[in-house]
Amino acid sequence: DQQVKQNSPSLSVQEGRISILNCDYTNSMFDYFLWYKKYPAEGPTFLISISSIKDKNEDGRFTVFLNKSAKHLSLHIVPSQPGDSAVYFCAAKYTGNQFYFGTGTSLTVIP
Amino acid sequence: EPEVTQTPSHQVTQMGQEVILRCVPISNHLYFYWYRQILGQKVEFLVSFYNNEISEKSEIFDDQFSVERPDGSNFTLKIRSTKLEDSAMYFCASSGIDRGTDEQYFGPGTRLTVT
Numbered sequence: 677d678q679q680v681k682q683n684s685p686s687l688s689v690q691e692g693r694i695s696i697l698n699c700d701y702t703n704s705m706f707d708y709f710l711w712y713k714k715y716p717a718e719g720p721t722f723l724i725s726i727s728s729i730k731d732k733n734e735d736g737r738f739t740v741f742l743n744k745s746a747k748h749l750s751l752h753i754v755p756s757q758p759g760d761s762a763v764y765f766c767a768a769k770y771t772g773n774q775f776y777f778g779t780g781t782s783l784t785v786i787p
Numbered sequence: 788e789p790e791v792t793q794t795p796s797h798q799v800t801q802m803g804q805e806v807i808l809r810c811v812p813i814s815n816h817l818y819f820y821w822y823r824q825i826l827g828q829k830v831e832f833l834v835s836f837y838n839n840e841i842s843e844k845s846e847i848f849d850d851q852f853s854v855e856r857p858d859g860s861n862f863t864l865k866i867r868s869t870k871l872e873d874s875a876m877y878f879c880a881s882s883g884i885d886r887g888t889d890e891q892y893f894g895p896g897t898r899l900t901v902t
Contacts, residue, residue: 678829710890719791719878719893720830765830772843775891777822777830 682778695753699766706768789813791894810879820880
């Protein structure tokens, strides 16, 4: 049961431009969402989160937008840097501590 | 900066053998987790552990799996009789006080290969 979906397995962006990574979910009970970044041979690293009571959260170059009516969230990275090249996972939870992860989007930032 | 560590980084075992994957969570964290990622697939939750007992588990976490916190620092995942389909990256994670919102810090993972 794929409750969290990332429909784009990969994305390429020029350095300096905006990267937009998308995530859709099916469970309307989800109330907390996170984005993780993962480099090869490393575990996921927390990037940014958003509670369902908000529709935007910003941290430096990273902004997460939440559209509850569309059950959609997105991560904006601007400006994109080559070091941002990684796999990005969105995750969601509604109760307890079980996170549901998407399948990931591989971002390549081209210098 | 504190981090979650995992050993070994790669474990090769024969089908039917028992394996123990080890994790040292961040020292002041209270919640501990195991996830797995089969190659090319999503990260999947296995189990969460709090106050010396399992607080949640997924349907993947069947009777062949068990977790333990044998001392004040280690957190282990045991697979009793490994199957080929257990081959995956296994990630340990820990989180702090606020159960509802604290992000989980992940270790680098153990690659388990069952032959």
